[in-house]
Structures are given as structure tokens and as C-alpha cells.
Amino acid sequence: MSAQIESIKPEATPPERAATPAAKAEVKGLNFFYGGYQALKRIDMVVHEKMVTALIGPSGCGKSTFLRCFNRMHDLYPGNRYEGRIVLYPDNTDLLSRGVDPIEVRMRISMVFQKPNPFPKSIFENVAYGLRVRGERKRRVVEEKVEQALRNAALWDEVKDRLHELAYNLSGGQQQRLCIARALATDPEILLFDEPTSALDPIATASIEELIHDLKEKVTILIVTHNMQQAARVSDFTAYMYLGELIEFGNTDALFIKPARKQTEDYITGRFG
Amino acid sequence: MSAAAPTALAPSMPTVQLSARLAARRSRILKERAIEAVLFLAALVSVFTTVAIVYILVKESVVFFQQVPILDFLTDTQWTPLFDDAHFGIMVLLSGTLTSSFVALAISIPLGTVIAIYLSEFAPFSVREIAKPFLELLGGVPTIVYGYFALLFVTPLLQYFMPELPGFNLLSAGIVMGIMIVPYVSSISEDAMRAVPMSLREGSYAMGATRYQTAVKVVVPAALSGIASAYILGISRAVGETMILAVAAGMQPNLTFNPLEPAATITAYIVQVALGDLPHGSLGYQTIFAAGLTLMLFTLTCNIVGHVMRRRFREAY
Amino acid sequence: MKAEMNARKEAPRDLAAIRKLIAEHKRWDAIFALFGFACLMIGVLTFLALFVDMAVKGLPRLTWDFFTNYPSRHATQAGILSAWVGSTLVMVVTALVAVPLGVAAGVYLEEYARKNWVTDIIEINITNLAGVPSIVYGLLALGLFVYQFGFGQSILSAGMTLALLILPVVIVATREAIRSIPQAIREGAYALGATQWQTVSDHILPYSSAGILTGVIIGMARAIGETAPIITIGALTFIAFLPPSPVTAEPPFLNFEWLTSPFTVMPIQMFNWTSRPEAAFQFNAAAAGFVLVIMTLAMNGLAIWLRYRLRRNIKW
Numbered sequence: 070m071s072a073q074i075e076s077i078k079p080e081a082t083p084p085e086r087a088a089t090p091a092a093k094a095e096v097k098g099l100n101f102f103y104g105g106y107q108a109l110k111r112i113d114m115v116v117h118e119k120m121v122t123a124l125i126g127p128s129g130c131g132k133s134t135f136l137r138c139f140n141r142m143h144d145l146y147p148g149n150r151y152e153g154r155i156v157l158y159p160d161n162t163d164l165l166s167r168g169v170d171p172i173e174v175r176m177r178i179s180m181v182f183q184k185p186n187p188f189p190k191s192i193f194e195n196v197a198y199g200l201r202v203r204g205e206r207k208r209r210v211v212e213e214k215v216e217q218a219l220r221n222a223a224l225w226d227e228v229k230d231r232l233h234e235l236a237y238n239l240s241g242g243q244q245q246r247l248c249i250a251r252a253l254a255t256d257p258e259i260l261l262f263d264e265p266t267s268a269l270d271p272i273a274t275a276s277i278e279e280l281i282h283d284l285k286e287k288v289t290i291l292i293v294t295h296n297m298q299q300a301a302r303v304s305d306f307t308a309y310m311y312l313g314e315l316i317e318f319g320n321t322d323a324l325f326i327k328p329a330r331k332q333t334e335d336y337i338t339g340r341f342g
Numbered sequence: 343m344s345a346a347a348p349t350a351l352a353p354s355m356p357t358v359q360l361s362a363r364l365a366a367r368r369s370r371i372l373k374e375r376a377i378e379a380v381l382f383l384a385a386l387v388s389v390f391t392t393v394a395i396v397y398i399l400v401k402e403s404v405v406f407f408q409q410v411p412i413l414d415f416l417t418d419t420q421w422t423p424l425f426d427d428a429h430f431g432i433m434v435l436l437s438g439t440l441t442s443s444f445v446a447l448a449i450s451i452p453l454g455t456v457i458a459i460y461l462s463e464f465a466p467f468s469v470r471e472i473a474k475p476f477l478e479l480l481g482g483v484p485t486i487v488y489g490y491f492a493l494l495f496v497t498p499l500l501q502y503f504m505p506e507l508p509g510f511n512l513l514s515a516g517i518v519m520g521i522m523i524v525p526y527v528s529s530i531s532e533d534a535m536r537a538v539p540m541s542l543r544e545g546s547y548a549m550g551a552t553r554y555q556t557a558v559k560v561v562v563p564a565a566l567s568g569i570a571s572a573y574i575l576g577i578s579r580a581v582g583e584t585m586i587l588a589v590a591a592g593m594q595p596n597l598t599f600n601p602l603e604p605a606a607t608i609t610a611y612i613v614q615v616a617l618g619d620l621p622h623g624s625l626g627y628q629t630i631f632a633a634g635l636t637l638m639l640f641t642l643t644c645n646i647v648g649h650v651m652r653r654r655f656r657e658a659y
Numbered sequence: 660m661k662a663e664m665n666a667r668k669e670a671p672r673d674l675a676a677i678r679k680l681i682a683e684h685k686r687w688d689a690i691f692a693l694f695g696f697a698c699l700m701i702g703v704l705t706f707l708a709l710f711v712d713m714a715v716k717g718l719p720r721l722t723w724d725f726f727t728n729y730p731s732r733h734a735t736q737a738g739i740l741s742a743w744v745g746s747t748l749v750m751v752v753t754a755l756v757a758v759p760l761g762v763a764a765g766v767y768l769e770e771y772a773r774k775n776w777v778t779d780i781i782e783i784n785i786t787n788l789a790g791v792p793s794i795v796y797g798l799l800a801l802g803l804f805v806y807q808f809g810f811g812q813s814i815l816s817a818g819m820t821l822a823l824l825i826l827p828v829v830i831v832a833t834r835e836a837i838r839s840i841p842q843a844i845r846e847g848a849y850a851l852g853a854t855q856w857q858t859v860s861d862h863i864l865p866y867s868s869a870g871i872l873t874g875v876i877i878g879m880a881r882a883i884g885e886t887a888p889i890i891t892i893g894a895l896t897f898i899a900f901l902p903p904s905p906v907t908a909e910p911p912f913l914n915f916e917w918l919t920s921p922f923t924v925m926p927i928q929m930f931n932w933t934s935r936p937e938a939a940f941q942f943n944a945a946a947a948g949f950v951l952v953i954m955t956l957a958m959n960g961l962a963i964w965l966r967y968r969l970r971r972n973i974k975w
Contacts, residue, residue, distance in 0.1 A: 140548060147467075160674060172681050173674075176550035186545040189564045198559070199549040204680055248545070255549070370854060377856045378771050384763030385772070388784040388830070391823050395795060398802035453698050460695025473699055475963045480706050482877075482959045484884025486926040487948045490933045491709045494941060521705045550681075554688040575790065582792025584887040585926075589933055609794050609887070616797070616891040622806060630891075634798045638791070645790035 092158055093118035093259060093289040094139075099153035099165075101134060101143070108134045110313045112153070116259070121281060121290040123304035123321070125297055127336065131313040132293045136261055139164065139291065140178045141171035157258070176203065179252035180261040184268045185244035187236035187251075192228050195236045195247055199255035214254050221287070222250035223280050242273025249280065253288070260284065262292040266299065278303050297337060301325050309333045399638055402631035409625060415632065421595040421611075423629045430629065432636055434597040438512065438605035439637075442587055443580040445516025445601050446523055450576055453520070454527025455569065461528070462535040463557040474529075481525035489589030492518040497590065510592030510604035519586050527576045534568025534655060535561050567655040574648035578641045584609035608633045713952060717945035725946060729899040730928065734939035739947055741898040742928035745814070746883060748902060748917060749924055752818020753825070753882050758875055761826050762864075765833025765871075770859055789827035796824045797891025805892055812893035814902060815918040820888050825878035832874015836867035873965045880958035884951060886926035898923040925951055 094116040101109035109131050116122055124132040134143075141164065143149040155164040157177070164174050179199070187195050196215045205211055215232075219225040224246040228239070236247055245265060252260055262281070266274040281290060281303050294300050300307050301321060308318040309332075317324060317333045328334040335341060407415070410430045418431025457477075461470050496514040501507045538561050546556040562569065584607075592604035593614040606614070612630045620627045728738025764785075772778040800820035810816045840863060848858040902920035925947060932944035 142544065142548065145544070145547060162674075170678075170681055170685075172550050172552060172685070173677060175548055176677055176681070180548040182541060182545065182548075184541060186539075186541040188542060188545065188560050198546070198551075201559075202549055202551045202555055202684075203677075204684075251545075251549070374854055374856055378767070381763045381767035381771060384760050385767040385781050387760055387764065387823075388781055388788055388826065391788055391799070391826070392784045394803055395791065395799045398799050398807075399795075402802060453701065456695050456698045457702070460692070460699065464692045464695055469696075475960075476706075477702065478963065479956060479959050480702055482880055482884075482955050483706075483709070484886070484926055484951050484955060486884065486886045486929050486933075487709070487713070487952055490929065490944055490948050491712065493933060494944075495708065495712050521702065524702055552684045552688040554691045555684065557691075578790055582794070584792070584794045585930070588887075589930065609792065612794055612798070613887060613890055616801075616893065631798060631802070634795055638795050641790060641792055641795075642787065645787055648790075649786055 090120060091118045092116065094158065094164075095156045097154045097156065099135075099138065099151070099155065101131075101138060101152070102150040104148045108313050109138070112315045114308060114315055114318055116289060116291060117306060118158075118289050119285060119287070120305040121285045121292060121303055122306040122308065123300035124291070124293045124308050124310060125295070125300045125336075126310035126316075127341065128295070129312075130310040132310050133263055134313075135310065136180075136263055136291060136293045139174075139259065139261055140180050141165075141174045142180070144171045176255065177257060178259045178261060179255065179257035180263065181245070181248050181252050181265050183264040185241060185248050187239075187244050187247050190236060191233045192236050192239070192247060193232040196250045196254050198251060203255065215250075218250040218254035221253050221284065222246045223276065223283075224250055240273070242269050242276060245269060245273065245277060246280065249277075249284075253284075257288060259289045259291060262290065262294075264293055264295060267295065274299075309336060311336070395638070399631055399635040402628050403635045406625065406628035406632045410632075419597055421597075421606075423626055428625075430632075431597075432608075432633065434595045435606060435608045435611050435633060436636070437597050437599055438587070438591065438595070438607040438610070439581055441599050441601050441605065442512045442516045442519065442591060442607060443577065445513060446519035446580040446583075447573075447577060449517060449520025450523035450527050450580075451573055454524045454572070454576070455531055457524065457528040458531035458535060458569075458572075459557050459562065462532045463553055463561060477525040477528060481522065483522070485522070485583065485585040486589070488518050488522050489515075489586040492586055492590035504602070507602060508592075508604055510590065510594070511602055512587075512591050512605055513601040515587045515590040516601055518590070519580060519583055522583075522586070523576050523579050526579055527572045530572035530575060530652075531565070531569045534565040534572065537568065537655075538564045565655070567651045571648040571651040571655065574644050574651065578644035578648065581644070582609065582637065582641050584613060588613045608637045710952065713945050713949040715945075716942050717947070717949035720942050720946035721949070725943075730931070731899070734937060734943055737932075737940075737943055739925065739928055739950070741901055742923050742925045742947070743950075744901050745894075745898070745922040746924040748814050748905075748922065749817045749821065749889075750879060750883060752814060752918070753821040754875070754879060756819055756822035757825050757829050757878060760822065761829025761875075761878075762833050762871060764826075765830045765837060766859055766863070768830070769834050769837040770855065770863065785827050785830055788823075789831075792887075793824060793885055794887040794891060796820055797888030799823075800888060800892050811919055812895075812921065813919040814922050816892050817889050817894065817922070817924070820892065821882040821885060824885065824888065825882050828878040828881065829871075829874050832877070833867065833871050836870025836874070837863055839870065840866050869965060869969050873962045873969070876958050876962040876965070880955045880962070883958070884926055884955055886924075886930055889924055889927055890930070894923050894927055895921055 092115045096112050096114040096116070099109055099112040100107060112135065124135060126132050137143055138151060139155060143151070151165040153165065156162070157164055162169060164178075188198060190198070193215055196218050197211050200211050200214055205214075216225060216229075219228065224243060227243065228247075231238075236244065239247060245268075249265075265281075266277050269277065278299065281292065284290060285305075292300075292304065294303075304321050306319065307321045307324045309316045309324070309328075309330075311332060317328060317330045319329070324333065325337060328337060415430050415432055417433070418429050419433060420429035421431050421434035422429045457473075461473055465473065492514045493509075496518055497507065497509060497511065500511075500514060507513070542560055542564060543556055546560040551559070587607045588610040591607065591610065593606045593610050594604055595611065596603060596605040598605055611633055615626065615630045724736075725738045726743065727740050728736060729740050730742075731737040764781075768778070768781065772781075797820065800816055804810045804816040804819055805812055810819075844862060844866070845858060848862050853861065898921060902917040902922055903914055905914055905917050929944050929947040929951065932940040932947065935941075
């Protein structure tokens with residue numbers, strides 16, 4: 070089996086990663102209900118700061134549902150209910166509390182969606198959107214932040230001469246990097262990725278994965294992926310979910326080489342999918 | 343029937359039966375073709391109607407323009423077709439049409455757009471479920487009833503605030519016409535907004551935007567060509583409206599852009615003539631076709647532009 | 660790639676400032692929601708004002724006599740007999756012309772038409788006709804039906820004109836009703852050897868009939884209130900007699916003289932009374948208007964209810 074695993078993970082693990090880093094957020098006893106149906110069951114998990122945490126599992130296991138709890142996206146639709154807490158450090162805010170405004174949560178935690186969804190505006194205005202929503206009026210500030218975000222998303226060189234063209238003229242991979250730049254422009258504390266490459270071709274996928282790898286030095290990342298190899302390539306910590314429960318969570322290398330639970334091992338080795 | 347050979351799966355059919363089957367099939371095919379032809383003719387009625395409209399309007403107008411130079415028609419500042427010294431300046435009627443339409447659109451476009459945004463992005467489900475049928479009912483009230491309302495309710499009400507307002511005026515008619523058009527503008531705009539995919543809204547909300555910010559900065563720009571087509575169709579509706587103006591604005595041709603005065607619109611003039619007794623074939627009779635042609639050209643342009651914009655918008659999503 | 664990335668400055672987390680900003684934005688949110696609701700209320704209020712005004716002025720006049728009297732120069736003796744009878748007869752002609760034509764056209768476009776320029780032209784025409792002002796239909800009828808075809812200023816002309824007017828409504832409703840039938844049903848019928856017409860008459864039409872009916876009702880509700888085209892044809896505004904009855908006591912039991920008789924309709928009667936300066940006639944106008952509003956409300960309400968019931972019952 071180790072030969073199989075070796076083919077998934079080409080890079081060796083640096084030994085420093087083994088030490089447990091600081092926590093950015095902690096999930097405590099999270100239950101989630103779509104109306105009467107319980108989609109998430111008693112999830113406890115730590116999200117480590119400036120690390121990439123991947124959520125994997127078969128279709129319908131609840132990983133996207135779990136991800137969307139972090140920025141209260143479920144509040145947009147009627148009939149949804151949270152139980153439990155997601156505590157954000159260092160200020161100990163419970164993101165799920167009814168006393169915390171979802172808008173405040175979303176201003177601190179950004180999301181990149183599965184299918185690129187740029188607004189029908191120019192490239193510049195797309196990235197600047199978050200800043201404008203926050204009331205940033207000074208033009209120089211906006212221009213600086215937009216450029217910085219586009220550089221961080223590895224898109225600046227490709228678009229710097231056409232910032233005022235419509236975003237729809239970009240290719241799929243470029244649009245997704247634009248959405249990443251948009252999410253970065255407001256300096257989020259956590260960046261959520263919901264299957265960011267499933268709608269992209271392999272070359273675009275590779276560039277996004279490289280980007281994620283570089284971004285984690287600046288921001289905590291939580292990524293949902295149905296592609297196990299991607300999780301193995303990109304993440305430091307992996308959570309395996311099945312039917313709404315968190316089955317196993319741990320250091321990515323450890324989880325892929327020697328999973329603690331048989332369920333995890335069955336999924337990773339492809340006994341079911 | 344002859345006994346079948348034991349090795350054959352199905353007995354071969356005697357010739358008589360086969361040709362009967364073929365004949366039946368042929369008549370069935372003929373019947374199907376005939377039915378299709380009848381249905382096709384029914385569909386062609388719409389084309390026939392348009393051709394007939396164009397034919398009638400042009401036929402009578404051609405006779406008219408043989409006696410009245412088209413330049414006079416477009417530039418004369420009086421409209422007195424029945425006087426001995428007859429003048430045929432369509433500008434007079436157009437001024438009434440444009441003024442009243444302007445008042446109507448000044449009400450229906452803002453109101454219709456705000457209502458559409460509210461229903462699409464803000465209103466809870468229960469409010470929408472009641473508001474939408476209600477707006478449909480509002481748009482279904484006969485225009486003569488609106489005309490009565492404008493003359494005998496709105497005008498006295500306005501006269502309370504503006505005592506010099508004449509009994510017939512373009513303002514009351516325009517206001518009531520505006521309210522009548524609101525359902526048109528709001529329902530088409532709302533359809534356009536609801537067609538904007540949820541993923542765009544989620545992208546906006548995920549950035550910390552409120553409903554108002556999302557509606558105004560993302561949804562409305564995305565739905566813009568659909569909303570524009572709603573406005574254009576509203577313009578077409580306002581220009582083509584007849585009874586409200588015939589009843590409440592008076593039928594006295596008057597070259598004015600002041601809504602506080604009475605005036606006749608193109609449509610009201612046609613009604614006035616039809617109520618009277620103009621012999622078929624007289625110049626006075628033909629004026630209504632020339633006026634109708636002008637009206638038709640304008641609304642046709644609006645409808646085509648609005649339709650093209652709506653189609654282009656649908657293709658985008 | 661790493662070398663090009665600038666270091667991101669860690670922005671100070673000013674939660675209090677964020678919360679203040681959010682509160683301000685949510686205030687705008689609430690203001691707009693209120694504003695939108697208020698605009699909706701303007702429409703509601705206008706409708707209520709209209710309805711109540713008509714009810715208050717018109718209800719006292721709604722006596723049995725009102726429905727059985729002819730119009731008269733004396734306001735209190737005037738009634739809408741000729742008007743509502745005329746309206747009914749015109750509606751009969753309208754329905755008899757519009758429904759077969761509209762349904763047939765809708766069936767053709769959905770089940771038979773191929774994607775070619777002929778179909779495009781037909782569809783463009785239908786969309787255009789939906790936006791033509793009603794008075795232009797009146798001009799068409801005047802030139803074509805009244806004079807060219809020689810139908811005269813009659814119920815037949817009026818009915819045909821209104822039928823053309825509401826044709827787009829019926830066609831669109833038919834098409835949408837047919838479109839909602841899943842392809843699987845058609846394929847099931849064809850697979851059993853049905854011809855195209857058999858599939859249409861045995862399956863498509865029955866299943867879409869409720870949707871078609873909804874469209875027809877909406878079209879008729881519109882036709883009942885139309886004034887301009889009927890005036891243009893030359894319906895008289897003061898009619899003190901009824902068209903000949905369609906049904907007679909002696910053979911052949913069916914009389915068609917009523918088709919060519921002079922007539923009037925409800926909206927025109929109301930128009931006539933509204934235009935009279937004597938205040939007493941305004942109450943008659945209000946009464947006639949009230950009847951008209953109730954009729955159109957009832958028909959539109961019926962159509963809306965039917966549509967709602969339909970949506971609930973569809974199980975495919």
C-alpha cells in the first residue's frame with residue numbers, strides 16, 4: 070500500500086510540520102439541520118492558523134454544508150438551523166451565535182465558490198467590490214489593495230493592462246483566480262474554498278493548487294475537495310467526513326499513510342467512492 | 343386464410359389484405375397532412391393580421407398624403423382637419439401623447455422598478471405570493487374604469503391642491519396611466535431580476551454585502567437589459583393608451599407640453615372621430631389612418647427594440 | 660511565483676469599526692425595505708380608492724331595474740340592458756373565433772412547426788401583435804371588417820376584432836401549457852403507434868386544457884373591458900333596443916341576424932355616461948364601472964386560482 074500512497078504524495082513531509090500550530094477557529098459540537106433533516110452530526114474540529122485544512126469525503130457527506138457554516142451562508146435560505154459553536158480566535162467570537170451578525174462573519178471570512186462567479190463588472194470593480202461594500206472611498210487605497218490582491222492571486226501580470234474590461238472576457242481559470250483575488254482584497258482571516266477546481270481544466274487546476282500552497286503563509290485556508298489527490302497535494306491537515314459525521318481528522322501525511330479508522334482507509338484506498 | 347407453413351414465424355399476408363392496409367395508411371397520412379395544413383393556416387392568421395394592419399393603414403394614409411404634403415403633416419403647428427381652412431399638423435396630437443406619456447412614465451418607471459427590486463430581493467415569501475396576483479389584477483382593470491377614476495376622483499383631488507387645474511388635463515390622466523402601467527414594468531423587471539443566478543448573489547453576500555447592496559450593485563446591473571426592455575414596453579403601452587386620455591384629458595387638440603392643460607392625444611383623436619359621423623372615404627376619415635400609422639410606427643419600433651433586448655438578456659443566462 | 664508576491668500587511672482587526680459600518684448598512688437595508696413596501700402600498704391604495712369610490716357611488720344604483728332598463732335621457736331610469744346583452748353576444752363571437760384559432764396556432768407551433776424562417780416570422784408576428792395598441796386593432800377592423808369585407812358596424816365585426824386582439828394571449832397560454840407536458844408522455848403515445856394528430860387530440864390537448872382555459876379566461880377578461888376598438892368600429896353609444904335573439908321559437912331555431920345588428924357594450928355605455936356633464940349620470944357610470952370591475956376581477960381571480968391549483972396538481 071505504501072507504494073500506492075507514494076504515487077499520490079510526491080513531496081516529502083518536512084519534519085517541522087509535525088508540531089501542533091496555533092488554532093484559528095474551533096468547532097464545538099456542531100449540528101446542522103435542513104428543516105427536519107440533520108445534515109451535520111456532532112462535529113468537533115480545530116482549524117489551525119495559517120494552515121490548509123482539507124475536507125474530503127464521498128458525495129453527500131456534508132463537507133460543503135460544513136464549509137458554509139463558517140460564513141453563515143445557510144442564513145440566506147429559510148428553514149436552516151445551527152446547533153453548537155464555531156469559535157473564532159483571538160477574540161473568541163462564536164460565529165454561529167444568533168447575536169453575531171452574519172454580515173460581520175462574512176466580512177472576516179471570505180469564500181471562493183465551485184463555479185467562478187465574477188460579477189458583470191470590470192476586472193477592477195470585481196476585485197474592489199469587497200472594499201466598496203466596506204465603504205472604502207479613497208481611490209488610492211482601493212487601487213493599491215486591488216493590485217495587491219491581483220498579485221497575490223497570480224493574476225496581475227495577465228490583466229494589468231485591461232483592468233477595466235469586463236470580467237467575463239477572462240478564461241475559466243482566470244475567472245477563478247479573479248474570484249480568489251476578490252476574496253483576498255479584504256484581508257480575510259479565513260479563506261474558504263468550495264471545490265474551487267472542479268469546474269476547471271487540469272492546467273488551471275494546477276495553477277490554483279500552486280496558488281493555495283503559496284497563500285497559506287498569509288491566511289488560514291479551509292478547502293472542500295472531492296479529489297483526494299488534491300487534498301493530499303495541497304493540505305496540511307485533512308478531515309474525512311461521511312454521512313454528516315467527522316470520521317477522522319489529522320495531519321495529512323499521517324492520515325493518508327496510516328489512517329486511524331478503517332472507514333477512512335476504505336475511502337482513501339478507493340474501496341468505495 | 344391459408345394455413346401457415348410450420349417454419350415461418352408469421353404467416354405471409356394475402357395480397358388483398360396488404361393493399362387494404364396500404365390504402366388505409368395512405369388515407370391516414372393524407373388526413374394527418376390535412377390536419378397539419380389547417381393548424382398551419384391558423385398559425386398564419388397572426389401574419390395575416392400584421393399584413394392587414396399595415397395594408398389598411400398604408401392604403402388609407404397614401405390617399406391622405408396625396409392631398410396633404412408629408413412635410414406639412416410633420417411640421418404644421420395646428421390640427422384642425424374639419425375646418426374649411428384645414429391644418430394637419432401631427433405635432434399637435436403628438437405633444438399630447440408625449441406629455442401624458444412622460445407623466446405616466448415618471449410614475450411607473452421609478453415605482454415599478456422599486457417594487458420589482460423589493461419583491462425580488464427583499465419581500466418575504468408571503469408578501470410576494472399576495473403582491474404578484476394583486477399586481478396582475480391591477481393591470482387587468484378596464485381602462486375605461488381608470489378613465490372614470492382619473493376624471494371624477496383624481497382631478498377633483500388635484501383641484502383641491504391646485505384650484506386652477508382645468509377639469510380636463512393631462513396630469514390626472516398621466517398619473518392614472520402611470521399607476522396602470524406599474525404592473526407591466528414591475529413584472530417584466532422582476533422576471534429579469536429573478537433570472538439572475540443565485541451564484542452571483544451568493545458571491546456578493548459572501549463578501550459581507552447587505553440585501554440592499556447586493557440588489558443595487560449586483561442584481562440590477564446583471565438584469566439591466568431585461569429591465570430596460572420593461573421600460574421600453576412601458577413606453578409603448580403609455581403611448582398606445584386611449585380611453586384614460588379620451589375621458590380625462592379632453593379631446594381638444596392643443597399644442598402644449600404643459601400637463602396642467604387639456605389636450606388631445608393621437609389615440610383620443612381617433613376615438614373622437616369614430617364617435618362622430620365621418621363619411622367613409624372623406625379626408626376627415628383618412629386622418630385617423632394617418633394618425634394611426636404614426637402611432638403604429640412608434641409602438642412597433644419600441645416593441646421590436648424591447649423584444650430584441652429581452653431575447654438578448656435571456657441568452658445571457 | 661513566490662518571489663513576486665508582496666507580503667500582506669496584517670490589518671488591525673477593528674471589530675468595533677466593522678460593527679458600526681454594518682449597522683449603518685443595515686439601516687439602509689431597512690429603509691429600502693420600508694420604501695419598497697410603501698411603493699407597493701401606493702398601488703394597493705390606488706386600487707382601493709378606485710374600488711371604494713365606485714362601490715359607494717354605484718352600489719345604490721344597482722337595482723334590478725338597472726339591469727333590465729334601456730339607456731335613457733333620464734338618469735334614474737337608465738339601465739344597462741342593451742349594454743350587457745351586447746357584451747355577452749360579442750364575447751360569444753370572440754370566444755368562438757379566438758379559442759379555435761389560438762389553440763390551433765399554439766398546437767401547430769409546439770407540435771408541428773420546424774425550426775425555419777417561416778416559424779420565426781410567425782413567432783415574431785405574435786410577439787409584435789401583443790404590443791399593438793388596441794385602437795390600431797379598431798382601425799384594422801374599420802377598414803377591413805366593416806368596409807372591405809362588408810360585415811358592417813356589427814357584433815360580428817366587434818367579435819372578430821376582439822378575437823384578433825386576444826389571440827396572442829390565447830396562443831401564448833396554449834404554448835406554455837403544452838410545453839409543460841413532458842416529452843416522455845409524447846414518446847409513450849408514439850411508441851404505441853399513435854399518429855401525431857392522435858397524440859395531440861388524445862393526450863396533449865386534454866392534459867393542457869386547464870392551462871389553456873386559464874389563458875382563455877384572462878383573454879376574455881381583457882376583451883370585456885376593451886372600449887377603443889369597439890368605438891372605432893362604430894358601436895353606437897345610445898341603443899334603446901336589443902339585437903334579435905339568436906334562438907327563435909320557430910324552425911330553424913337559430914337566428915343569425917343578431918350578428919349584423921347594431922349594438923353597444925358595457926364599457927361604451929360607461930364611457931357615454933362618464934362623458935355626460937349632468938352629475939346624475941356619474942352614478943350610473945359608477946354603477947356600470949362597478950359591474951365591469953367585479954366581472955374582470957372575478958375572471959382574473961378565477962384564472963389566477965386555476966393556475967395555482969394547476970401548479971399544485973401537476974405530478975410530473
